[in-house]
Amino acid sequence: MSSAATAPPLVEARSRPRRPSTLTVYRWELRKLVAQKRTYLGFVLVCALPLIFVIVENIHERQGHRDNIFASQISQSGLATPVLMLLFLSVFMHHVVVSLVAGDIVANEDGNGTLKTILTRSVDRGQVYAAKLLAAFSYAACALFLSAAVATLAGVASWGFHSITTFSGTVVSAPKGLLLVFAANACFLIPLLTVVCIGVMLSTVTRNSAAAVVGTIGFIILVLIIGQIPGLESLHPYLLTDQFENWHGLLRTPTDWAPIGHSAWVCALYAVPSVVAGYLVFLRRDVAGG
Amino acid sequence: MSEDDAPPVRARGLVKRYKEVLAVDHVDLNVDHGDVYGFLGPNGAGKTTTLRMALGLIVPSGGTVELFGRDPMREGARALEGVAGFVEAPRFYPYMTARKNLELLAALDGDGAAGRIGEVLDVVELAPRARHRVGGFSHGMRQRLGIAAALLRRPRLLILDEPATGLDPAGMRDMRLLIRRLADDGITVLLSSHQLPEVQELCDRVAIVDSGRVVYEGALADLRRQGGAGYRLRTADEERAIEVARAQAGIASVRATGEGIDFQADEGHVAELSLALGRAGIGILSLSPELATLESLFFRLTESHAGEPAATGRDGRAEGELVGAEP
Numbered sequence: 001m002s003s004a005a006t007a008p009p010l011v012e013a014r015s016r017p018r019r020p021s022t023l024t025v026y027r028w029e030l031r032k033l034v035a036q037k038r039t040y041l042g043f044v045l046v047c048a049l050p051l052i053f054v055i056v057e058n059i060h061e062r063q064g065h066r067d068n069i070f071a072s073q074i075s076q077s078g079l080a081t082p083v084l085m086l087l088f089l090s091v092f093m094h095h096v097v098v099s100l101v102a103g104d105i106v107a108n109e110d111g112n113g114t115l116k117t118i119l120t121r122s123v124d125r126g127q128v129y130a131a132k133l134l135a136a137f138s139y140a141a142c143a144l145f146l147s148a149a150v151a152t153l154a155g156v157a158s159w160g161f162h163s164i165t166t167f168s169g170t171v172v173s174a175p176k177g178l179l180l181v182f183a184a185n186a187c188f189l190i191p192l193l194t195v196v197c198i199g200v201m202l203s204t205v206t207r208n209s210a211a212a213v214v215g216t217i218g219f220i221i222l223v224l225i226i227g228q229i230p231g232l233e234s235l236h237p238y239l240l241t242d243q244f245e246n247w248h249g250l251l252r253t254p255t256d257w258a259p260i261g262h263s264a265w266v267c268a269l270y271a272v273p274s275v276v277a278g279y280l281v282f283l284r285r286d287v288a289g290g
Numbered sequence: 291m292s293e294d295d296a297p298p299v300r301a302r303g304l305v306k307r308y309k310e311v312l313a314v315d316h317v318d319l320n321v322d323h324g325d326v327y328g329f330l331g332p333n334g335a336g337k338t339t340t341l342r343m344a345l346g347l348i349v350p351s352g353g354t355v356e357l358f359g360r361d362p363m364r365e366g367a368r369a370l371e372g373v374a375g376f377v378e379a380p381r382f383y384p385y386m387t388a389r390k391n392l393e394l395l396a397a398l399d400g401d402g403a404a405g406r407i408g409e410v411l412d413v414v415e416l417a418p419r420a421r422h423r424v425g426g427f428s429h430g431m432r433q434r435l436g437i438a439a440a441l442l443r444r445p446r447l448l449i450l451d452e453p454a455t456g457l458d459p460a461g462m463r464d465m466r467l468l469i470r471r472l473a474d475d476g477i478t479v480l481l482s483s484h485q486l487p488e489v490q491e492l493c494d495r496v497a498i499v500d501s502g503r504v505v506y507e508g509a510l511a512d513l514r515r516q517g518g519a520g521y522r523l524r525t526a527d528e529e530r531a532i533e534v535a536r537a538q539a540g541i542a543s544v545r546a547t548g549e550g551i552d553f554q555a556d557e558g559h560v561a562e563l564s565l566a567l568g569r570a571g572i573g574i575l576s577l578s579p580e581l582a583t584l585e586s587l588f589f590r591l592t593e594s595h596a597g598e599p600a601a602t603g604r605d606g607r608a609e610g611e612l613v614g615a616e617p
Contacts, residue, residue, distance in 0.1 A: 019367065020400040028394050035385050113381030117439070120345050120375070121398035124366040287347040 022127045029135035042097035050085045050151035077162040079177040081155025098140040102199025103212030110207045129282045136196045148185045170253035187247035194267040201278035296359030298447040298478040303353035313339045315502035326473045328493030329482040336502040337482045341377045375449030380436025384425030403442040410438040429456040451482045490584045500592040520580040524550040526573035
């Protein structure tokens, strides 16, 4: 800094500065995610599982009837693989992966002191919160569709791009089957983004990444357990975990849209209060970390 | 009052309470345009908490703080226009390079800040390390990057919390030179520090805070003047000289320091003392005025108030008045 005395002046005539948009903040949240190794851990997990599944199925080459209609078709159409993987991963694994990012996205910055760095720039707290939530949504969508793409490619590479039989026993052509696979993933995104909302809220409130991640996963486990308790069947339509199967209606003929519509408003019951609570806490919280 | 005329920092009755702990107790601050304002106090005195409230990072339990007339609690990021700085150590994303960190912050600043990245990296002499990850930076380099990040905003007010902490002597000197230069460029500086030489060299006005309360606010020169006119006397016979001095009217606080005899008196009584020493046959080797050092005043203010209410006015502040100074 010894040249400081000879450097040009740093104060210039100013006009009213232009403030950055929330989109700009969101773009940088994405860049931060891209720059962190933790981001890829989740991607590796959701990509590795379909690959392992396909390899194991190829080695064993099991034939014949299985309990699940898509499991029975595993060697007949590569499109059965992404549906089976969505069945498996939608129970728990996808939620774990998105919780890793959602639970960390605010708390990590708080703990490292970088939250104070960005909150003393020209962006409002609401913009930062919105950008972080959108970034976590984007991550969840990427993880889900990446997993679906890998499962589809691996399945088609192993067993071909053939027509597939749906839950209702109707045979659909391969192109339509492919469309249904990705539409099913899109439907599953509704409850998955709800989990993200809960994770980001816990990340904001707890200020602790581990607590927020464990809290999010713990919440899902708790709801799963509640769903298994006899006598509470009347609660099932309103449990978040029951919405994880909302996409099944798409793989029936005719398409059953009711579970999708139902899951949309039930998920909103979980997501909206989480987002509002997280937002209000974030707006008024003391940033004392770092 | 327009925003340009409004004072850079004005705090009134600022309070921060954490359950039973009163971290900041009715603090008033007045930082004017062009000030290099020292915010002094021992560790835990409430300096950083006050600065966090000023930057809108912490919600005050009471009172208000305005930057150029705008309240960060009410106006959010808009209140920070023209304001930059850091509290405690500046923090960056360790997995990104220095340039990438500045690009991110410039994007969050808008206002063409991205175009100034090269310039500010040059100012803090980090241009050669711009493409290195911040995770590998030393403490001093991070401090310099913190200054660079602040300069991206072309600030009119720079809030720096212990900017020289952890730097080696050369780094401290460079940091002071940089702050001096920024002040010369017209930037108002609010400098929190417990490095007294740094404050003495840079600041023209100070607030001294202790146990969450401001025990002095005003010009540094006034503070030193109120500390009392001291003198240092060296003689050929120190023991007898002390006896003579203590017997002399108007001579107070006589004590041997090892480097001579320190005492307090006005000029008339100093003249009488020199005559009395001559009459006693004691040779005077030297007699020189010693202004109170900031260090001695700082300790006098902060140590005399530890754990007891400040002897200040109703608002807990003594503007331009040395609280705890000897009469």
